[in-house]
Amino acid sequence: MGKFCKCNGRLLCLCLLPCMMTGHLLIYITVSIFVTISYSPPKVTFHYIAPGISANSSTLASHPLGPFWNLRLEDSALWNQLQHAWDRQYNPLLRRNTTGVMRKPKAKILSEIEDECLSDCMSHKCSVPRIHDLNSLPEQIRAFIRSMHCREYPLLINQPGMCRRNNSSFDLETPMLLMAIKSQVGNFENRQAIRETWGRSGLVKGEANKKGGLVKTVFLLGRQDSSTGPHPDLKNLLDLENQKYGDILLWDFRDSFFNLTLKDLLFWNWFQKYCPTAIFVFKGDDDVFVRTDALLDYLHKQWEEHILWRAYTNETELNLFVGDVINNAMPNREPSTKYYIPERFYKGVYPPYAGGGGVVYSGSLLLRLLKMSEKVRLFPIDDVYLGMCLNRLGLSPSHHTGFLTFDLPEVDRGKPCAYKSVLLVHRRGPKEMLALWKQLENLPSQC
Numbered sequence: 340m341g342k343f344c345k346c347n348g349r350l351l352c353l354c355l356l357p358c359m360m361t362g363h364l365l366i367y368i369t370v371s372i373f374v375t376i377s378y379s380p381p382k383v384t385f386h387y388i389a390p391g392i393s394a395n396s397s398t399l400a401s402h403p404l405g406p407f408w409n410l411r412l413e414d415s416a417l418w419n420q421l422q423h424a425w426d427r428q429y430n431p432l433l434r435r436n437t438t439g440v441m442r443k444p445k446a447k448i449l450s451e452i453e454d455e456c457l458s459d460c461m462s463h464k465c466s467v468p469r470i471h472d473l474n475s476l477p478e479q480i481r482a483f484i485r486s487m488h489c490r491e492y493p494l495l496i497n498q499p500g501m502c503r504r505n506n507s508s509f510d511l512e513t514p515m516l517l518m519a520i521k522s523q524v525g526n527f528e529n530r531q532a533i534r535e536t537w538g539r540s541g542l543v544k545g546e547a548n549k550k551g552g553l554v555k556t557v558f559l560l561g562r563q564d565s566s567t568g569p570h571p572d573l574k575n576l577l578d579l580e581n582q583k584y585g586d587i588l589l590w591d592f593r594d595s596f597f598n599l600t601l602k603d604l605l606f607w608n609w610f611q612k613y614c615p616t617a618i619f620v621f622k623g624d625d626d627v628f629v630r631t632d633a634l635l636d637y638l639h640k641q642w643e644e645h646i647l648w649r650a651y652t653n654e655t656e657l658n659l660f661v662g663d664v665i666n667n668a669m670p671n672r673e674p675s676t677k678y679y680i681p682e683r684f685y686k687g688v689y690p691p692y693a694g695g696g697g698v699v700y701s702g703s704l705l706l707r708l709l710k711m712s713e714k715v716r717l718f719p720i721d722d723v724y725l726g727m728c729l730n731r732l733g734l735s736p737s738h739h740t741g742f743l744t745f746d747l748p749e750v751d752r753g754k755p756c757a758y759k760s761v762l763l764v765h766r767r768g769p770k771e772m773l774a775l776w777k778q779l780e781n782l783p784s785q786c
């Protein structure tokens with residue numbers, strides 16, 4: 340009997356246990372729901388209310404009486420002032436609608452700054468940014484200030500078919516590398532030496548006969564004429580050269596050192612219109628020597644890495660910008676030098692930039708730089724301007740030890756093997772280019 344009872348109790352326990360557990364769970368859920376519903380947040384007491392004009396409404400925050408940050412820029416430098424005005428104009432926090440690019444501000448933000456020249460810079464209606472005692476500045480910076488609002492100049496010699504296959508208007512070619520070389524009208528010899536050596540257009544092999552790729556070369560020129568003093572008229576010669584080679588881009592602006600940034604911008608606009616499919620762009624001077632085959636190998640490697648990387652991330656665009664990078668540079672304050680930037684024009688450190696004779700960037704990055712450049716005031720030094728635009732894209736240039744802006748050590752210059760890891764070297768004249776080209780012909784087998 341006792342045995343039977345014990346057995347029965349265990350059975351009873353087994354039956355009741357799930358019922359009891361479910362019951363507890365139900366009670367717990369009911370209580371939790373009740374607690375959640377009946378919760379009311381503790382009252383917060385405000386200790387501080389920002390001073391401002393109250394809208395007399397409990398739902399709207401008070402409107403601040405003054406700006407949050409210091410706007411006293413009267414004593415600042417001209418470029419900084421002008422840029423500050425644009426930064427405010429394009430600041431999405433200050434202006435909600437930023438979809439319209441290059442809209443004119445509704446009200447002048449800094450009244451002393453005239454800023455209405457962007458669209459009609461050729462009409463001479465605009466006034467120049469005001470800067471007191473402009474006349475005490477050197478002529479070159481004065482000329483820059485007078486025209487720094489202007490970014491559009493007519494293209495006098497164009498190459499619309501440069502990146503078109505069989506000259507058709509639809510069929511764009513995809514050069515592996517577009518070489519854009521800054522030259523001047525008079526530098527016929529440099530251009531010819533480049534065509535015969537490292538700037539040859541067409542299919543170019545990589546070093547050690549690796550893949551290589553299609554290379555296209557254009558020369559970027561401005562007007563070089565009597566506006567700066569007596570100058571021989573080279574127009575007919577240039578026309579002849581262009582008929583023969585078809586690789587000249589000439590714009591109607593004065594080809595001076597402080598207009599090189601303008602040359603970059605005009606080239607970027609040209610690129611967007613006529614050669615947007617080029618994968619990489621080399622931009623450099625006509626007195627450098629480039630080991631194009633080694634550069635193509637390097638670019639292939641970058642491109643392959645990008646393809647691999649793209650499989651893992653969502654980054655479809657390659658943001659390559661490589662050269663001889665200079666960090667924390669200060670503006671040159673020595674009035675006698677070519678690079679002189681007066682304190683009244685620009686204050687501050689330069690962003691990291693790739694200096695000297697040549698840089699390489701991806702075509703997709705060029706298009707992003709072009710878009711960003713609409714929000715950055717022209718700066719007289721082109722390398723620095725590129726650094727500024729990159730900086731605003733949240734990118735920085737990559738340093739490559741193969742870009743020798745300051746040349747090889749004197750003793751190594753004659754030795755071919757010293758060029759083994761070089762991609763670019765500055766500077767080489769036309770005859771030196773030809774000699775070096777011959778010397779480096781079979782470099783991999785020599786060293």
Ligand SMILES: *[C@@H]1O[C@H](CO)[C@@H](O)[C@H](O)[C@H]1NC(C)=O
Nearest residue numbers: 391392393394395396401402
């Ligand atoms: C808010 O109310 C005060 C008086 O209470 C009045 O003087 C002021 O003009 C009102 N401001 C606005 C924006 O209506």
Ligand SMILES: *[C@@H]1O[C@H](CO)[C@@H](O)[C@H](O)[C@H]1NC(C)=O
Nearest residue numbers: 435436437438439440441442
């Ligand atoms: C923003 O500006 C553009 C034109 O500049 C206009 O078409 C658009 O409706 C505006 N959007 C808003 C939300 O105001």
Ligand SMILES: *[C@@H]1O[C@H](CO)[C@@H](O)[C@H](O)[C@H]1NC(C)=O
Nearest residue numbers: 503504505506507509510512
């Ligand atoms: C384009 O020209 C090349 C030779 O230069 C030729 O082989 C090719 O068939 C042409 N393509 C077209 C679509 O005409």
Ligand SMILES: *[C@@H]1O[C@H](CO)[C@@H](O)[C@H](O)[C@H]1NC(C)=O
Nearest residue numbers: 499500503505506507508585
């Ligand atoms: C290419 O087309 C342009 C006009 O579209 C023409 O002026 C030019 O002569 C053509 N070039 C060749 C090589 O056919």
Ligand SMILES: *[C@@H]1O[C@H](CO)[C@@H](O)[C@H](O)[C@H]1NC(C)=O
Nearest residue numbers: 482483486592593595597598
């Ligand atoms: C740049 O070119 C424009 C147009 O030719 C000219 O007015 C300006 O003076 C030039 N700037 C410099 C710094 O030479």
Ligand SMILES: *[C@@H]1O[C@H](CO)[C@@H](O)[C@H](O)[C@H]1NC(C)=O
Nearest residue numbers: 648649650651652653654655
């Ligand atoms: C990549 O981007 C697309 C849309 O741009 C999105 O649908 C997709 O989920 C993204 N994939 C990853 C792995 O982030």
